[in-house]
Amino acid sequence: MALSLSLPSRAADFSGGLSLDSTYTSNIFLDASHEWDVVLRPQAELGLDFADTWSVGYTGEANVFAEHPKLFSHFHEVYLFYNPAWGEDGENEFTSEVRLQTLLNTRSFRDINLLHPAWLNKLELQPQKWLRAEFSLDTSYLWFFEDSSSSSIDVWARARLSFQLPSRTSISPLLRYGLRWLTQPLSTTTGEPDRLDQQLVIGLQLGQGLWEGAGLQVQGSFLPDLGTSALLSQKLAQAQFVYLGEEFLYSGWQAALALRQVIGVSWMFEAGCAFERRTYSGWPALDASGASIGEDRTDTRVIPRLSVQYRWRAEKDGATISDFGVDLDAAWMLQGSNSDWYDTDAMFVALSLNLGF
DSSP states (O other), rough: EEEEEEETTEEEEEEEEEEEEEEEOOOSSSSOOOOEEEEEEEEEEEEEETTTTTEEEEEEEEEEEOOOOOEEEEEEEEEEEEEEEEEETTTTEEEEEEEEEEEEEOOOGGGGOOOEEEEEEEEEEEEEEEEEEEEEEEEEEEEEEGGGGEEEEEEEEEEEEEEEEEETTTEEEEEEEEEESSSSSSSSHHHHHHOEEEEEEEEEEEEOOOOOTEEEEEEEEEEEOOOHHHHHHHHHTTOOOSSSOOOOTOEEEEEEEEEEEEEEETEEEEEEEEEEEEEEEEEEEEETOEEEEEEEEEEEEEEEEEEEEEEEEETTTTEEEEEEEEEEEEEHHHHHHHGGGEEEEEEEEEEEEEEEE
């Protein structure tokens, strides 16, 4: 449903959405324990768009675990969004977003309760029909309430060019650089603690149109080793090493191949496989008895996957007033590691229901 609200000399549009994601996994921790779980993730979003370029809104979600209730968490976000467009067909865009997020967990994982303000900026330009350029600069502060040694300022810069060839081929080189500065690292007895982490991603994406509604996508990226993560250096010695995401923790390479088929306006099918080689510099690999083998942990991942999507939309006077979607995804991750605890595999099956209004 769409609502029109009257504001002084301006029109505003209200939008919202509800979704429920459910995921079964045979290995919730992605390690040798092989503990299964079913996760339910209800989500809600409310937004208000006005003056053509401004938006404000709220999103929230909860993560409910059937077998591991101590992993329960809830996430909330409020945002202010500015998105002007210009050009003959509005092909050039600038996006600036101020975002405030919070993540809260049960007492067992209170060390990763945090407040996360961020400022995100993206510029998209299309100087030619066959060329599109994209640049972004994101800055954020991760403030952990209970574990101040994990708090950091993160900066990510990204540049991407997309070339569209007459043969229905697209070529997109990508460069991404991240910098993380720990604001309150743990003190050490050997001198000034490490504060700085870096990550560089050099990537290339190729797309090829095939027959009607079908396309093939190939992508690869290289992450050079920029040294041992400062976060790893101080966290591995703790009894419980808890972290959010794996940015700045590993180097290596990634590759993926996917075939997508769109049928009409409602159906989309995709099958693909991803490959990854990860080296965690400074993270000792252990044998079955827990003794170090004298090498850094190195994982190799193979992830075949299959995805099916269905979309239905209701329109009135040429405008979408509601839409409904169903997504079904299945994947199997086979992970070989020189560290015994992480030599494992996992099956994932996810069903998502989405309602927009």
